[in-house]
Amino acid sequence: MNTIVDIVLRLACWLLLAPLLPGIINRVKAWVGGRRGPPVLQLYYDLARLWKKSVVMSTLASPAFVVLPAVAWVALLAAAMLMPLGPAGAGLSFRGDVVLMLYLLGLGRFCTAWAAMETGSAFEGMGAVREVSYAVLAEAAMVAAMLSLSVQTHSLTLTTMLSPTVGAGAVLLAAGLFIVLLAENCRVPFDDPNTHLELTMIHEVMVLDHSGPPFAVILHGASMKLLFFAVLLTQAVLPMGKLGVVSSACVLVAGVFVVTVSVGFVESLMARLAFRRVPLQLATAFLLCVFALLVAWKGGVA
Amino acid sequence: MNTSLALVVAAAGMLLGIMTGRTAARIWLITTLVGVVAAATAALSVLNGADWEWRSGFTVGGELLHLRLDGISALFMMLLCVVGGAGSVYGSEYWSEIEHPRSARSGRLWWSMLVLSMGLVLVMSNGLHFLIAWELFALSAYFLITLDRQRSEVRAAGWLYLAASHTGTLCLFAFFTSLAAQTGSWEFGPMRDQAALSPLFWLALVGFGLKAGLFPLHIWLPSAHANAPSHVSAILSGVAIKLGIYGLVRFSGWLPMPENAGTVVAILGVVSAVLGVAFALGQHDMKRLLAYHSVENIGIILIGLGFAMISVEHGNAAWGSLALAGGLLHVWNHGLFKALLFFGAGSVLHATGTREMSRLGGLWRTMPWTAGLFGLGAVAICGLPPLNGFVSEWLVYLGLFDATILHESSAWEAIPAAIALGVTGGLALACFIKVCGIVFLGAPRSEAAAHAHECGKSMRSAMCLLAGCCVAIGLAPIVFWPAIARAASTWHPAWKVVQAPESLAPLGRVHVALAVLAITAAALLWRRVKHQGLKRELTWDCGYAKPSARMQYTVGSFAGIITEWFAFILRPVRHMHRPRGPLPHDASFEEHTPETVLERVVAPFANLIMRVSLIARRLQHGHVQAYVFYVLIGLAALAAIVIAGGGK
């Protein structure tokens, strides 16, 4: 009985809170820009409206075009279930779940990129190419980051891995993971979620042809991915294992909030990078994670 | 069934297959399948129980016949049976009498020969007989590759294969004869205590490595796999190159290892994995691309094997056995999904007559089965959950992470290997999105692609069988673990028991849950969409009203970003005509990635040898008198040597 309640609460937490994050980011951007901006709950309204719409689908696309967003969404949700939530731990935890988490993100990417290729459109092809190409570098950075966490904690289970020690390594890791977060969630400086120039986009351009309920699923999945990375970043950097139940929960919420707000600030204060420079930024993230790994390694010897 | 009896039935089935292959297609198929099933039961009984061994009184070539089927050979035997059986069914339709009247008969004959000789390689326990079986296997593979020998590129691929294969056999010949010379017997078995044998491992590495196609010894592999008939490509890529791995696994477990051998194997694995997939991304030919992915997956297997060897050097069996188990399971997995993918490519080739991806597109409409099964294979080869590719990569990752956590010096190798494995996974994903997207999705790029047809029942059932195996290993890895553990514990005499990682069972459950959830969510979303109404319109494309098939992303442009990163090693060849003038009409861009190692390294060297040989050929001109004169000079030289050396 208890486990059922736990899973329901956890699902509710991920499903219901995730769309809040893009709202907060937009609010921060509006505040920096001196505008009033859309309401924080805007994405909820959008999702509800999309859910009630009918679907227009390309004549070229197969039924997979409609159902793959659901598969990608399930993959992201499964990754979220593996992610511990502060004192509550993870919904599901076993040795080696960290690798499963990385590859579930890959499965999500596979489904989105496949659906993009269904339409036979040059724009969507372009988005798919960029998505899968830049993901290679982000993946390398993620593996290095996870290695550094598991070296620090001598563990391969996310629940124990995400209670790291404080130190120089944490700063490097935070910087590296933040860049990965920006890249994986297609935020400025890698991608501009607000632009209307298709040539400059990655994620948005991939989902140009989606509409109605599948599009709602995609948008919800994207917000879940953002929440996922924010939770990961917070727990990978802050030593929350040493705090009490209430305080660590507060720290987690505050950490996610701070990450979200800083994404908003980055978005307000930076311009999008030229695509030429994207690999360089991701290589930087990779190196930051590698050096965090080295610091963790040296710390382990002493 | 008794193992010996099963093997006798298997051999009889194959021999009958060889005899009936030319005449009776149906009987051939039945006997081959019976043989394959019998061999599979034998392998299964070995994997579940004790080794099988048979020392006979017969001598072949002066040596007593000695056969053995232990955990490792049974593992490879099992793969051979599954792919061999599926391939026979597939081939009976794909290379049928109606479409290939010239070669269908010999195709069946050599197919049985190939399966039989590969089985023989696996059971031979005497160096001499191993070499005979190995040569038989290499030759039957050659005849299968060149079935369609009217085409010149097929002949060229066949010659290249034969040359590479014989270079490898030469190394193996040197290896086995020196082994026999030093141990005093052609028999082989565990001999880790004789430290003097350790340098021989390098010979085995080159000999078996050439067959396995590890980078940079893979030069023969792309053209051979691309030009062979697809069912042959499937067994070549799924099983034949694995026999190279079989040799490496066998002798790395039995021979004493030279220092740093594990590191060398692991580095070769990493290089093969990353560069294999990078070359694959640059390809335009569907089957050639799949062939390069074999290089990648051989790399992943070698990473597992290499770290098992490193762990032996460090005396730490725990993570080494995980890495080895991952590598061995990947042998199965790669055999299954690669054969499935080659079958899929074959059915595309069958339906459209081309392997050029830039002429295909939109095939899902006419070939939904092939598209779906190929997509499943793509998910598996990218190592994505919940299919089998992920399970083996997960085991290798576990080994690498453990090696890092333990904080030994071996971590210096494990960290880059883990990162490279992650990069390989990302690149493979990019590559298979490219293949699936260009071949099966979007709009057809040519008439042939628009009027394709689905393959027949035999081909489809063969693909379904392999896809089923992929799904089964993915969803219930714990069921298959005992077989892998049995093989891993046979590898090294000191590893008596290989424990299952305690999280393998939960991983299987997660996979099942993931599959069920994904299907449910997909069905629910489909229902919702149907309920809300589904309209078909032109691709929106930001409002462009006349999209055409030519506007889609192409093979080259899809891989452009990544091939640019690897351009320093891929050396793509570009031909570009820029548009000129105010009203340009004549502009084009073409890029292809050649087999760089072959064209830049091996070919110049071969040219040099040819030039020297041409000079030497002047000595041969047909004048008998001159030849007698050569003999005289030779005798004189010998006499001179004897006189000069006689003083000692």
Next chain:
Amino acid sequence: MNHNLNLLLDVAMGLNLVSLACSRLQTLIRVMALQGVILGLMPLVMEHDLDWRFALIALATVFGKGMVIPLLLRRAMRKAHTDRELEPFIGFVPSLLLGAGGTIAALAMVNQLPLLPEHTGSVLVPAALATILTGFILLIGRAKAISQACGYLILENGIYVFGLLLLKAMPILVEAGVLLDITVSVFIISIVVDRIQTVFDSLDTRHLTTLRE
């Protein structure tokens, strides 16, 4: 083992990587100047009893590397109307990865070197090696004369870090000699840059190949 010194050296190594990744010449010069300043501070944190000679070295280094040389380079850059490295021989990502790989290798290798007992635990030697490697990568991989000058100077920074090992034995002599050398060479580079600019109307050193015959 000296924590402050190691921290400075870590920062210097970080700046190496930044210098490999930046395409703006202005940033490159700034990074190099900052590294010069940090290098200048090192003699001060190395010894507990401050000698006036160390202070003098520090002052001279900070002044020379942090102010004079960057000033000269910046002037050359303005004269040449160029501010970006556009088409390097070795791309930014590969050179960054090379530099990072070299740094890690140097750090890993340090235990194998026969060092004096007082230098174990210090990253002085790996930092010196990594900085020299960075200098070489810049010299080999960049096309613009200004970037090459920066590479040359970073190379010298590496030699300077090596010199810190000998700080007690022969302090001023080594450094003074090297610094003088550098100042002169920077003058020469500024002049050469000016000449290249006027002759070829560009700072790309690839044009120099036309002078072969």
